[in-house]
Amino acid sequence: MPPPSELVAPWVEWERRVTKGRRLLEAGTFALTEGAIAAGCRVFAGYPITPATDIAEYMSKRLPQVGGYYMQAEDELAGMHMCAGASLGGLKAMTATSGPGYTLMHDAYGWSITNEIPLVVVDAMRVGPISGITGAPGQGEFYIARYASHGGNFETIVLSPSSVQEAFWLTIDAFNLSERFATPVTILTDQVVSDMWEDLFIPDDYAGLDFVVPRRTNLTMPFFPVGSDAIDVPPNIIGRGTGVCVSAYTHTEEGYDIEEMEAQWAQTHRLVNKIRHHRSELTRYETVGMDDADVVAVAYGADARTVKTAVLEARARGLRAGFVRPITLWPFLDDLFAVDRHYVVCELNYDGQLVREVMRAAPDSRKVHFMGKSAELHTVGEVLAALDGVARTGRIPELPYIWTEVR
Amino acid sequence: MNPLAKKYLRPSQIPTKACHGCGIGMIENWLLQAIDELGLKQEDVVFGTGIGCVGRQTFATWGGDNFGATHGRALAVATGIKLAQPERRILVVVGDGDAASIGTSHLIHAARRNLGVTVICEDNMGYESTGGQFSPTTPAGYVTNSSPYGMVEPSFDPCDVVKAAGATFVAETTATQWHQTVKVVKKALQNDGFSFIHVRFPCNENFGAYALGTRDTLKNLEWIYEHTQGRKADGSETDFTWETGIKHDASNSRPEFTRLLREMNARVQSDLADKMAARA
Numbered sequence: 001m002p003p004p005s006e007l008v009a010p011w012v013e014w015e016r017r018v019t020k021g022r023r024l025l026e027a028g029t030f031a032l033t034e035g036a037i038a039a040g041c042r043v044f045a046g047y048p049i050t051p052a053t054d055i056a057e058y059m060s061k062r063l064p065q066v067g068g069y070y071m072q073a074e075d076e077l078a079g080m081h082m083c084a085g086a087s088l089g090g091l092k093a094m095t096a097t098s099g100p101g102y103t104l105m106h107d108a109y110g111w112s113i114t115n116e117i118p119l120v121v122v123d124a125m126r127v128g129p130i131s132g133i134t135g136a137p138g139q140g141e142f143y144i145a146r147y148a149s150h151g152g153n154f155e156t157i158v159l160s161p162s163s164v165q166e167a168f169w170l171t172i173d174a175f176n177l178s179e180r181f182a183t184p185v186t187i188l189t190d191q192v193v194s195d196m197w198e199d200l201f202i203p204d205d206y207a208g209l210d211f212v213v214p215r216r217t218n219l220t221m222p223f224f225p226v227g228s229d230a231i232d233v234p235p236n237i238i239g240r241g242t243g244v245c246v247s248a249y250t251h252t253e254e255g256y257d258i259e260e261m262e263a264q265w266a267q268t269h270r271l272v273n274k275i276r277h278h279r280s281e282l283t284r285y286e287t288v289g290m291d292d293a294d295v296v297a298v299a300y301g302a303d304a305r306t307v308k309t310a311v312l313e314a315r316a317r318g319l320r321a322g323f324v325r326p327i328t329l330w331p332f333l334d335d336l337f338a339v340d341r342h343y344v345v346c347e348l349n350y351d352g353q354l355v356r357e358v359m360r361a362a363p364d365s366r367k368v369h370f371m372g373k374s375a376e377l378h379t380v381g382e383v384l385a386a387l388d389g390v391a392r393t394g395r396i397p398e399l400p401y402i403w404t405e406v407r
Numbered sequence: 408m409n410p411l412a413k414k415y416l417r418p419s420q421i422p423t424k425a426c427h428g429c430g431i432g433m434i435e436n437w438l439l440q441a442i443d444e445l446g447l448k449q450e451d452v453v454f455g456t457g458i459g460c461v462g463r464q465t466f467a468t469w470g471g472d473n474f475g476a477t478h479g480r481a482l483a484v485a486t487g488i489k490l491a492q493p494e495r496r497i498l499v500v501v502g503d504g505d506a507a508s509i510g511t512s513h514l515i516h517a518a519r520r521n522l523g524v525t526v527i528c529e530d531n532m533g534y535e536s537t538g539g540q541f542s543p544t545t546p547a548g549y550v551t552n553s554s555p556y557g558m559v560e561p562s563f564d565p566c567d568v569v570k571a572a573g574a575t576f577v578a579e580t581t582a583t584q585w586h587q588t589v590k591v592v593k594k595a596l597q598n599d600g601f602s603f604i605h606v607r608f609p610c611n612e613n614f615g616a617y618a619l620g621t622r623d624t625l626k627n628l629e630w631i632y633e634h635t636q637g638r639k640a641d642g643s644e645t646d647f648t649w650e651t652g653i654k655h656d657a658s659n660s661r662p663e664f665t666r667l668l669r670e671m672n673a674r675v676q677s678d679l680a681d682k683m684a685a686r687a
Contacts, residue, residue, distance in 0.1 A: 043490055064671055065676065067676065069490045069665075069672075071486065073483070073516075074515075077483065078480070078512070078513055078516070079483075081476065081477075081480045081483035082483050082484070082486045082487040085474075085484035085487020086487035086488070086491045088487070088488060089487060089489075089490065089491020089492045091491040093487070107477045108480070110477070111476065111477050238453060238474060239453050239472060239492030240472070240492075241449060241450025243417075243449075243470065244473070245467045245472075247467070247473075247474065247475030247476075248475060249466075249475065256467050257463075257466060257467065
């Protein structure tokens with residue numbers, strides 16, 4: 001009997017409904033590109049960087065075919081600002097990069113967040129710091145994607161796929177959420193999910209995908225519903241003579257810059273609570289064996305694939321093991337860690353990022369174990385040994401290249 | 408109220424927060440005169456700014472659509488807007504920091520692409536909103552709050568840079584040249600391509616006070632005027648001369664960038680349709 005498993009994501013239903021299409025063997029970067037085109041993306045502006053370059057190349061081929069625009073920007077800063085400008089002009093837009101380019105985008109993130117501009121940013125994570133190893137997977141941008149700009153006073157939405165097929169659906173989902181929440185949505189993928197080739201189903205008729213949230217346009221005041229936490233508010237458009245004003249400053253509902261506590265409060269209330277108060281709309285995860293698990297392995301992205309295999313193997317060997325794969329990384333899915341049991345958090349960095357949030361969310365942080373690795377996915381054997389060790393002794397045994405100390 | 412301000416500006420946002428004697432309002436008035444003489448309406452123009460004196464004082468003064476980008480990024484944002492709204496005229500009004508320092512790469516590449524925007528670089532020869540530090544357009548040797556012993560770096564001329572990069576209209580004026588500024592702004596707005604106008608104006612509070620030793624607007628304007636003539640009021644030569652006027656006019660000589668993209672799209676889509684038809 002297979003263990004009870006659960007995938008909570010909108011594409012579970014989409015896959016049931018969309019049956020006409022093609023089955024391909026394709027790369028994650030191809031899936032991310034096609035997902036964007038299917039979601040109505042008509043502008044890509046970015047700068048080539050491994051392992052996100054293929055997205056740029058695919059986009060340069062696909063966008064002109066659908067009447068869209070590929071921009072090879074002078075740098076990543078320009079790339080995301082161009083996307084923001086295009087989205088303000090009424091076109092759905094996306095950029096894609098890796099860590100070194102991602103850090104250059106904070107400026108544009110802040111501007112897009114405060115001006116409530118829908119767009120999608122793909123960060124194909126590789127191991128760092130800085131250029132690190134260009135062709136090796138990393139998961140070092142978990143926090144930086146949450147705190148994608150300076151100054152505080154905002155929430156962000158970050159999603160992470162773990163397969164080529166999921167990358168396709170999740171990109172559509174990311175565009176939908178960016179439209180509904182009027183904010184940039186980040187897809188944290190990694191070198192493995194980006195570069196690997198897998199089975200991919202893509203629908204024949206993108207125009208017939210009725211779950212795609214279309215771009216709507218606000219033509220009247222208030223341009224910024226400061227003080228409100230409402231979602232599904234149509235984004236503003238620039239260039240239609242509405243008199244809209246967008247800027248880097250704290251703004252009024254007209255968009256004028258203002259230096260008042262009251263305005264700062266109202267803007268922050270909007271930017272934070274439009275996301276916090278609607279977190280139930282943002283729940284996406286996969287679990288295995290949560291009914292009876294004593295020890296739960298936690299992982300996301302490509303790394304979750306070997307970790308899940310290890311959990312299934314552990315269960316086959318009689319261990320009461322479970323598996324959690326958050327797909328929504330931010331806002332963090334605290335509820336997944338509400339039960340008091342052991343959590344083994346596997347992630348591709350030695351400093352420990354995801355693990356700190358699990359420690360915060362779990363009832364007993366002493367039962368949250370860190371299993372950091374860098375530049376290569378966890379092996380099934382390593383995770384098996386860790387689950388077994390935790391189940392028997394409450395500790396992860398010493399393993400080569402595995403870091404367990406987090407503080 | 409100035410009838411042009413009444414016609415084009417946003418009453419709640421004027422007068423601006425500019426300092427006494429600042430040239431920014433005067434130059435904006437001349438921009439409005441050019442816009443008016445071309446018969447443009449509020450909804451025809453998207454008004455973009457950056458950060459600093461010029462960004463802060465002009466943002467949201469335009470009665471139509473406005474964007475105030477982060478520092479240096481106005482041209483990157485304008486590129487995106489132009490992709491989505493090719494019919495709009497985009498007037499980017501920025502300072503010397505935005506155009507000649509933090510955002511120079513975007514300026515160069517917008518010029519190279521011949522992006523259809525008109526850039527007005529209102530240059531007060533330093534970072535005045537942060538208290539008067541030198542910028543890449545501060546004349547070498549002059550004293551500012553970050554060059555207390557005189558600016559060691561040579562300055563550069565952004566007109567030369569954008570011309571070399573491929574801008575199709577380039578002009579330079581100063582706050583002492585009303586009619587010439589209106590004339591070149593009109594020409595710039597009639598170029599379906601990248602236009603750049605460099606307008607020097609005095610900052611009385613900082614550049615005037617520290618580099619020139621006076622907060623007197625007229626004296627600072629006179630200093631600028633003398634440097635356009637190469638000669639002081641007493642007949643002696645100035646330490647350097649700015650050549651003003653049209654620096655390069657290749658208006659409408661090569662296609663505007665987003666038009667090229669749209670033409671490519673039409674070609675790609677037509678080829679694709681042919682291929683599909685052949686297959687069927």
